[in-house]
Amino acid sequence: MIGLISTTAAGRTGCDRLAAAWPDRTRAYDGAPVGDLLRAAFAECDQLVVFLATGAAVRLLAPLLVSKSADPAVVTVDEAHRHAIALLGGHAAGANALAQEVSAVLTTTPVITTATDATSTPALDTLPYPAEGALPAVTRALLDGAPVHLRSDTTWPLPPLPLTTAEPAGHEAYRVWVTDRVVEGGERTVLVRPPGLVVGVGGSRGVAVAEVVTLVRAALAAGGVAEGSVWRMATVDAKAQEAGIVAAAEHLGVPLVTFGAAALAEVSVPNPSAAPLRAVGTPSVAEAAALLAAGPGGELVVQKQKSAMATAAVARRRPRGRLAVVGLGPGARDLVTPRAAAELRRASVVVGLDQYVAQIRDLLPPGSRVLESGLGAEEERARTAVAEARAGHAVALIGSGDAGVYAMASPALAEAADDIDVVGVPGVTAALAAAALLGAPLGHDHVSISLSDLHTPWEVIERRVRAAAEADLVVTFYNPRSRGRHWQLPKALALLAEHRGPGTPVGVVRAASRPDEEVTVTTLAGVDPSTVDMVSVVTVGNTASRVVAGRMVTPRGYRWQGGGA
Ligand code: SAH
Numbered sequence: 001m002i003g004l005i006s007t008t009a010a011g012r013t014g015c016d017r018l019a020a021a022w023p024d025r026t027r028a029y030d031g032a033p034v035g036d037l038l039r040a041a042f043a044e045c046d047q048l049v050v051f052l053a054t055g056a057a058v059r060l061l062a063p064l065l066v067s068k069s070a071d072p073a074v075v076t077v078d079e080a081h082r083h084a085i086a087l088l089g090g091h092a093a094g095a096n097a098l099a100q101e102v103s104a105v106l107t108t109t110p111v112i113t114t115a116t117d118a119t120s121t122p123a124l125d126t127l128p129y130p131a132e133g134a135l136p137a138v139t140r141a142l143l144d145g146a147p148v149h150l151r152s153d154t155t156w157p158l159p160p161l162p163l164t165t166a167e168p169a170g171h172e173a174y175r176v177w178v179t180d181r182v183v184e185g186g187e188r189t190v191l192v193r194p195p196g197l198v199v200g201v202g203g204s205r206g207v208a209v210a211e212v213v214t215l216v217r218a219a220l221a222a223g224g225v226a227e228g229s230v231w232r233m234a235t236v237d238a239k240a241q242e243a244g245i246v247a248a249a250e251h252l253g254v255p256l257v258t259f260g261a262a263a264l265a266e267v268s269v270p271n272p273s274a275a276p277l278r279a280v281g282t283p284s285v286a287e288a289a290a291l292l293a294a295g296p297g298g299e300l301v302v303q304k305q306k307s308a309m310a311t312a313a314v315a316r317r318r319p320r321g322r323l324a325v326v327g328l329g330p331g332a333r334d335l336v337t338p339r340a341a342a343e344l345r346r347a348s349v350v351v352g353l354d355q356y357v358a359q360i361r362d363l364l365p366p367g368s369r370v371l372e373s374g375l376g377a378e379e380e381r382a383r384t385a386v387a388e389a390r391a392g393h394a395v396a397l398i399g400s401g402d403a404g405v406y407a408m409a410s411p412a413l414a415e416a417a418d419d420i421d422v423v424g425v426p427g428v429t430a431a432l433a434a435a436a437l438l439g440a441p442l443g444h445d446h447v448s449i450s451l452s453d454l455h456t457p458w459e460v461i462e463r464r465v466r467a468a469a470e471a472d473l474v475v476t477f478y479n480p481r482s483r484g485r486h487w488q489l490p491k492a493l494a495l496l497a498e499h500r501g502p503g504t505p506v507g508v509v510r511a512a513s514r515p516d517e518e519v520t521v522t523t524l525a526g527v528d529p530s531t532v533d534m535v536s537v538v539t540v541g542n543t544a545s546r547v548v549a550g551r552m553v554t555p556r557g558y559r560w561q562g563g564g565a
Contacts, residue, residue, distance in 0.1 A: 327427020
């Protein structure tokens with residue numbers, strides 16, 4: 001819950017706007033001395049927005065502070081609504097993010113002073129995996145530019161870190177150690193816990209949560225592996241509702257996955273036994289569920305451990321690389337989605353066509369490895385991206401528009417096996433970028449057709465154009481014309497003209513959203529193919545499309561709105 005605290009009229013206006021924007025997330029504190037309001041909100045909320053001068057807020061909050069991990073986030077906003085200052089709990093409690101969110105609503109400027117954000121050094125406590133140990137000391141070393149050594153037991157898909165892999169000189173060195181093992185890190189080591197472990201559990205009916213948790217911890221300790229690296233808890237379907245097991249997974253903060261007895265019975269395990277076979281129909285629950293959830297290449301690191309009413313075993317997964325297939329939109333920076341930008345920061349390897357890399361190079365964090373290639377090398381780019389992900393890295397394969405539309409997603413995913421994680425980030429494809437410029441040409445059923453006969457025989461393309469013509473679909477032509485390809489576009493337009501009139505609206509959009517953007521609304525009879533090139537799309541309306549006030553409009557139905565024809 002976000003507590004909103006105000007004492008003046010201006011403050012109240014701000015509170016009202018935040019409350020209106022986030023009705024379910026906020027609670028307003030008003031009508032008492034401000035010290036009392038702050039004390040109450042501090043105790044009851046996990047985030048506070050305080051409309052008060054920073055100095056006053058600091059004086060009032062100081063006696064309430066307990067620790068970075070326990071205190072709520074505090075953002076202060078000044079009387080004139082110029083700044084939203086992340087005062088307390090920047091990372092841990094989310095004050096930095098809250099200052100940004102508040103600013104989106106109140107148009108304040110967020111003020112963020114945590115050093116790692118101010119210098120764009122990756123904060124070790126915002127990595128995709130939990131980090132433990134000497135976070136302040138190692139973060140300070142990173143900020144000071146001191147060498148920090150990276151040690152990894154195995155390769156997990158981390159974002160680029162400004163770390164050295166050279167052996168450190170002496171035991172004084174700072175370290176980031178990626179490991180699922182319990183190790184002695186000392187005062188200069190941060191331990192990053194990759195999600196590499198699966199705990200399999202079984203339990204008799206009525207087993208207590210404390211017994212399950214205690215046994216799981218004992219099993220982890222027996223294998224010398226860390227709780228922070230547990231990725232999933234796994235059991236048999238029949239125990240999916242067993243309260244002690246469900247609560248234990250919650251307690252450990254991991255999802256519970258379950259498998260059918262038949263599937264578990266197929267898994268070969270070191271310690272099968274008769275009891276679970278009688279009870280739930282598989283000779284192993286804990287070991288088999290751990291192995292099955294760990295997936296191909298997984299191995300047991302702790303065999304079955306038993307307590308009075310529970311069993312537990314631990315398996316280690318093979319690290320999985322991560323392939324993000326990222327659409328960058330048609331060109332304009334503000335049409336790169338925030339999610340696409342986040343994936344570019346998340347990746348340690350970026351694969352793409354050189355011209356697309358150039359478009360987003362400034363969004364890449366220092367240290368990312370860029371593998372760019374020229375036009376044509378599509379298959380090779382796809383193979384490279386998949387191979388890097390298979391090696392365990394976090395890879396972003398980038399493409400313009402949507403990376404799945406006449407682009408890299410298909411060759412890459414045709415190549416990828418299920419040993420990597422794949423994340424798709426949709427982008428604004430050229431047809432949509434063009435449509436927004438033309439008006440509303442896609443208001444009814446529409447189709448995209450590529451006129452490139454590089455990968456597709458012309459007969460197939462022609463058959464599709466004819467079908468679109470007969471079906472009266474709005475058509476957007478991608479790859480409409482290039483230096484070596486002239487006759488295809490006029491031919492395709494002629495095929496459409498067999499089924500729609502010469503006055504049918506046609507939009508030609510070149511370089512949508514880029515500095516050299518050109519938009520032309522014309523007709524089927526009037527299109528000049530020589531104005532069309534490889535960075536253009538051509539959108540042809542259906543028989544109901546019209547030009548209204550210079551804009552192309554395809555009605556949502558075939559009866560033209562507003563009477564008339
Ligand atoms: N994945 C891309 C399409 C790749 S095919 C997307 O989703 O947009 C390449 C074709 O897309 C080009 O020949 C052109 O027809 C079209 N195209 C790409 N970007 C464009 C832009 N900014 N403006 C107009 N057409 C564009």
